[in-house]
Amino acid sequence: MTVSLLDVAYLVSGIFFIIGLKLLSSPKHARLGNRLSAIGMGISLVAVMLCSGFVSWNVLLIGLALGAVVGIAGARFVKMTAMPQMVAIFNGAGGGAAALVAAADFFQHIDDRLLPADASIVILLSACIGAISFTGSVVAYLKLQELIGGRPITFRGQQLINAALLAVVFIGGWYVVTSGVTHTHELLSPLSASVPIPHAAPPNLDVRLAGNASLVRLVFAPTIEAFLFVVFAAALLGILVVLPIGGADMPVIISLLNSFTGLAAAMTGFVLNNTVLIISGALVGASGTLLTLLMGKAMNRSLTNVLFGAFGAPVATAGLSDTSSRGSVREASADDVATMLAYARQVVVVPGYGLAVAQAQHAVRELAERLEARGVVVKYAIHPVAGRMPGHMNVLLAEANVPYTSLYDMEDINPEFSRTDVALIIGANDVTNPAARIDRSSPIYGMPILDVDRAERVVVLKRSMKPGFAGIDNLLYEDPRCVMLFGDAKESVERLGLAVKNL
Amino acid sequence: MSATFFTEITIFLLAVFIGFEVIAKVPSTLHTPLMSATNAIHGIVLVGALIVAGVAYPPLGHVLAIVTVFLASLNVFGGFVVTERMLAMFQPRKPQERRDP
Numbered sequence: 001m002t003v004s005l006l007d008v009a010y011l012v013s014g015i016f017f018i019i020g021l022k023l024l025s026s027p028k029h030a031r032l033g034n035r036l037s038a039i040g041m042g043i044s045l046v047a048v049m050l051c052s053g054f055v056s057w058n059v060l061l062i063g064l065a066l067g068a069v070v071g072i073a074g075a076r077f078v079k080m081t082a083m084p085q086m087v088a089i090f091n092g093a094g095g096g097a098a099a100l101v102a103a104a105d106f107f108q109h110i111d112d113r114l115l116p117a118d119a120s121i122v123i124l125l126s127a128c129i130g131a132i133s134f135t136g137s138v139v140a141y142l143k144l145q146e147l148i149g150g151r152p153i154t155f156r157g158q159q160l161i162n163a164a165l166l167a168v169v170f171i172g173g174w175y176v177v178t179s180g181v182t183h184t185h186e187l188l189s190p191l192s193a194s195v196p197i198p199h200a201a202p203p204n205l206d207v208r209l210a211g212n213a214s215l216v217r218l219v220f221a222p223t224i225e226a227f228l229f230v231v232f233a234a235a236l237l238g239i240l241v242v243l244p245i246g247g248a249d250m251p252v253i254i255s256l257l258n259s260f261t262g263l264a265a266a267m268t269g270f271v272l273n274n275t276v277l278i279i280s281g282a283l284v285g286a287s288g289t290l291l292t293l294l295m296g297k298a299m300n301r302s303l304t305n306v307l308f309g310a311f312g313a314p315v316a317t318a319g320l321s322d323t324s325s326r327g328s329v330r331e332a333s334a335d336d337v338a339t340m341l342a343y344a345r346q347v348v349v350v351p352g353y354g355l356a357v358a359q360a361q362h363a364v365r366e367l368a369e370r371l372e373a374r375g376v377v378v379k380y381a382i383h384p385v386a387g388r389m390p391g392h393m394n395v396l397l398a399e400a401n402v403p404y405t406s407l408y409d410m411e412d413i414n415p416e417f418s419r420t421d422v423a424l425i426i427g428a429n430d431v432t433n434p435a436a437r438i439d440r441s442s443p444i445y446g447m448p449i450l451d452v453d454r455a456e457r458v459v460v461l462k463r464s465m466k467p468g469f470a471g472i473d474n475l476l477y478e479d480p481r482c483v484m485l486f487g488d489a490k491e492s493v494e495r496l497g498l499a500v501k502n503l
Numbered sequence: 504m505s506a507t508f509f510t511e512i513t514i515f516l517l518a519v520f521i522g523f524e525v526i527a528k529v530p531s532t533l534h535t536p537l538m539s540a541t542n543a544i545h546g547i548v549l550v551g552a553l554i555v556a557g558v559a560y561p562p563l564g565h566v567l568a569i570v571t572v573f574l575a576s577l578n579v580f581g582g583f584v585v586t587e588r589m590l591a592m593f594q595p596r597k598p599q600e601r602r603d604p
Contacts (some may be wrong), residue, residue, distance in 0.1 A: 017544055018521055024537050025529040031590040034540050038583045041547060045579075048550050054557030056565060065557065065568040067576020074577075075584035083535070083589065090541050090581045097575035098548045100567060102556040118508050237506040258542050265548040266518075270511055272551050278511055279518045280547040287521025287541050291534060441554040 009047030010276035011285025017280050018313060021287065044276050067093075080396065081356045085144035088137045091258050095133025098264035099231065100125035105271050106227055117177055119271065124173045124227070126267035128234035133260040133360040135238035140254055143246065158244060159308060165237045172230035176223075241307065249306045251385065252295045256303070259288025295385070329465070332483035334492065336457050338499030341367075344421035346377040348413060350450055351393050352386055354427015354463060358489035361400035364426065368402070374500075381413040381423075381450050382408050383431040414451045423455035427462070427489045433474045443472060458482040462494045536589045543582025549575035 017040045054060060058099075071090070078086045085356030102123045109115045115123075142148045237425055245253050266281025272391060296303055341347055349368065355361060368378040380402065386393035397407060405423040408416070417423060425432055428450075438451045452458050453476055460477065485492050529537055552575040565596030 013547075014518075017547075018525060021522075021525045021537075021544075024540050025533065027530075027533060030536055031587070032532060034513060034536070034543075034583065034586045034590055037540060037544055041544070041549075041579060041583070044547065044550050045553070048553055052557055054553070056557060056559055056561075056568065059559060059565045059568045060553055060572055063552075063572025064576045066569075067573045067578075068580040070573075071577040071579070071581030074582050075588065076578055078585065080589075080592075081587065083539075084597060086581070086585055087542050090578050090585070093574040093581075094545045094548055094578035095543070095582040096529055097552050097571050097578065100571040100574070101548060101551045101555050104559070104564075104567065104571065108555075116505070118505065221574075255538055258538055258545070261548075262541065262545045264514055265545045265551075268548055268551045270508070270515075270553055273507060273511065274551060274554070275511070275514060277547055277551055278515050280544050282515045282518030283522040283525075284541045286519040287526040287537070289525055290523055291529075291538055291541075293528075295534065304529050382525045391536070392583070395535060395592050496510075 004051065006047050006051040007033045007275065009043050009051075010279075013040040013044040014279040017283055040408040069203070069228040080399075081353070082145075084251065085141045088144060088257070091254065091261050092134045092137025092141065094476070095130045095137060095257070095261040095264055096498065098261065098268045099127045099130030099134060102130065102241055102264075102271055103227075103231065103269050104417055107224070109225060120177050121173075122267050124176060124230065126264050127227075127231045127262055128169060128173070129267060129425055130236035130264035131231050132241075133257050133264055136253070136257050138244040139239050140245075140250065140257065143242075144250060148302045157367040158240065158458050162237060162240050165240065168233045169230055169237065172226060172233060176226045176230060177450050180390070188376070190296050214502040224438035245306065248423060252292055252303075252306050255288055255292040255295055259285050262286075262288050290493065298494060312412040329477045330480075330483045332459070332485055334485060334499050337483070337485055338496050338503060340422055340457060340459065341371055341376065341424065342374055342498065342500050344371075344376055346379070346416070346420045347371060347422045347424055348379045348381050348416065348420045348452075348455065350381045350383075350423060350425040350428050350432060350452060351397065352383075352426065352428020352431065353392075354429075354443070354489050356392065356396050356427070358427065358491075360426065360490035361396050361402070361495050363401045363490050363497060365397075367493055367500065368406075370497055370500045378406065379408055379413065381410070381452075382407050382427070383450055384411055386428065386431060386447075410448060410450060417451045417454040420455040422459065423452040425452060425458065425460045426493065427450045427460075429462075429474055430472070432476055433472070434479075435472070435475045439475065452476065453482075456481070460484045461489050462486060463488060536586055539582065539586040539589060543579060543586055546575060546579030546582050549579050551575075 008015060013121070019175050020033040020035075020037030023029040023036065049060075074089075106115075106120075106123050106127070109119075139148075217383055239358025242253060242257075262281050262282070266278050266285060269277025269279075269281055292303065296306060300321060349364060351364065354445060355364065371378050380397065382393050382397075394407065398404070430436075430444060430447075432450055432452045433442075433444060434449070434451075434453045436447045437451075438445045439445060459475065459477065464486065465477075477484065485496075487495075524538060549572070552568075553572045557573050559565055559568035
């Protein structure tokens with residue numbers, strides 16, 4: 001076997017991806033890491049186009065150009081706050097492509113009636129995982145974009161239907177792999193040149209040839225219908241598994257789907273005997289899985305709980321967070337709040353998704369600087385899942401030049417709240433809900449939260465009384481020490497800044 | 504199982520271990536860009552898409568090929584550009600080192 005230039009290119013690409021990923025784990029080199037990965041991608045793409053004898057160039061270039069234009073335009077113009085759904089849609093595209101490649105390979109080989117069992121298993125895996133990733137990501141996109149309700153969609157017997165679908169995928173897959181025309185014959189033996197391959201072999205024809213037993217393969221021709229049936233069942237499963245997931249679990253599911261697409265790409269690599277697909281797919285599958293587990297840990301939830309817990313389902317709101325028992329909330333004016341802030345010793349800012357939506361991060365930094373000029377200590381409390389993705393808030397505050405030394409993780413800031421005069425909550429909701437600590441019936445019970453209710457006073461900047469992403473009411477707002485300042489986060493913060501200045 | 508298939512499984516498993524090792528200590532600050540970058544990397548399926556599309560037959564094969572290449576290409580270009588944009592925010596004027604939890 002001679003080594004082709006293409007194989008060398010694939011190896012180099014693989015190395016670029018590994019180094020790129022390694023560099024991505026430090027903020028200093030992350031950008032270089034991303035660029036190295038992009039270069040690795042470029043090497044493989046150029047090599048495969050140069051080295052393979054393609055015929056339908058027009059098709060390739062149309063597809064490539066369309067994808068590049070739409071992808072780059074989408075990526076450039078998307079708002080930072082809409083990043084999660086953008087990642088979801090790119091992920092779904094990759095999964096869909098993997099499924100289609102596997103299907104194409106299946107159809108090409110079904111004509112030949114030549115498909116060893118190991119090949120058909122990887123084709124099925126690639127197609128099914130890719131299909132799940134595709135439909136799951138599309139549903140995740142629709143939910144994040146609020147085109148369908150962000151709240152979990154549940155119905156009776158859902159788990160049963162999912163289990164049944166999974167069984168259909170496995171049994172159908174087993175049928176595709178084992179059924180059809182089954183006969184053995186020699187494929188790779190030197191003798192085979194002289195033996196005609198029985199292309200149109202009748203069912204159950206058993207052609208046994210002398211020679212090396214290890215070269216005897218099982219060859220069969222499963223039906224296209226059975227294959228498509230299995231793949232559609234997998235696609236439906238992807239929809240049904242993601243539909244009931246909502247709230248803060250969304251990033252976890254996107255990360256999981258990301259690792260699924262990685263696996264699908266690796267399986268496609270097995271199908272096409274392509275090493276770079278196997279390497280990169282395995283890298284993404286593994287790192288995606290690890291990332292998913294890390295995120296689950298940050299929220300104190302197991303993966304099974306995320307997948308089957310129907311987080312934020314409106315069933316469990318009968319307890320303390322019952323809307324009918326809701327106390328009244330206290331509204332404050334900007335001047336009141338400004339006075340409260342200006343005469344405090346320590347203020348902890350709790351930024352959330354609302355701050356990101358309103359692009360209020362610069363205004364917040366200005367307000368903080370004014371307070372610091374008056375001798376107030378200002379700290380920022382960053383919940384591990386603040387925003388719609390882990391690390392989302394750090395990105396946004398870094399963009400606004402908030403010094404990183406003022407940013408505190410949950411474990412570090414929670415003991416501070418009892419020494420804090422004012423907790424200023426800007427567009428965060430579920431991560432401040434004390435129900436997570438005290439209300440056993442709450443769907444978020446057990447989730448680690450920021451203990452803002454232990455501060456002397458709590459000020460909540462909020463657009464309206466709408467519940468948060470998880471769709472549950474916040475007990476905090478009924479606390480007598482809590483006041484609300486309604487309005488757009490950016491405008492409210494600017495009003496506060498002005499009021500502090502005029503004091 | 505063929506020898507080629509076994510070699511491929513070997514490569515796959517070793518790459519899985521590297522994948523775990525390489526990102527084991529990633530700070531939560533970088534979870535979003537990392538997720539986005541790995542998202543771009545699995546766009547490598549574009550190589551596979553090109554391989555099958557390059558030998559597709561018209562007309563139905565061509566339509567499917569265009570869709571396949573389009574999806575994979577969307578994944579690659581969109582993924583890398585969006586990651587680049589995110590990471591650009593981690594380059595403030597003053598050197599920004601992450602505070603360890």
